[in-house]
Amino acid sequence: MQRARDNVKQQKQSSLAGRTKFFAETLKHLIHKLPSDPAEIPAFFQITENTFGCYNIPDDVKPKILIAHLNESAKTLTARLSREKLVTVFCLTLLIAS
Numbered sequence: 263m264q265r266a267r268d269n270v271k272q273q274k275q276s277s278l279a280g281r282t283k284f285f286a287e288t289l290k291h292l293i294h295k296l297p298s299d300p301a302e303i304p305a306f307f308q309i310t311e312n313t314f315g316c317y318n319i320p321d322d323v324k325p326k327i328l329i330a331h332l333n334e335s336a337k338t339l340t341a342r343l344s345r346e347k348l349v350t351v352f353c354l355t356l357l358i359a360s
Contacts, residue, residue, distance in 0.1 A: 285323050
């Protein structure tokens with residue numbers, strides 16, 4: 263019974279959703295919402311990227327965490343992107359910073 267629970271836990275932790283949840287919890291108090299002042303946006307992305315580097319966040323998890331920290335106007339912009347484009351932090355950064 264315990265082995266079955268451990269297997270289920272292992273599968274959850276290895277899935278994209280499980281890893282995203284784990285890293286989002288880890289960074290919960292370290293990454294703030296995207297500021298609405300355009301002058302502060304470059305600093306937000308620099309701080310966020312540095313934080314991702316310090317905690318060795320995998321590339322496939324970064325966009326999911328970043329999307330959760332966008333303000334409403336930035337989330338509206340991301341609604342226009344295809345799923346393929348949403349998977350890259352670089353694409354999100356360019357879209358929002360421009």
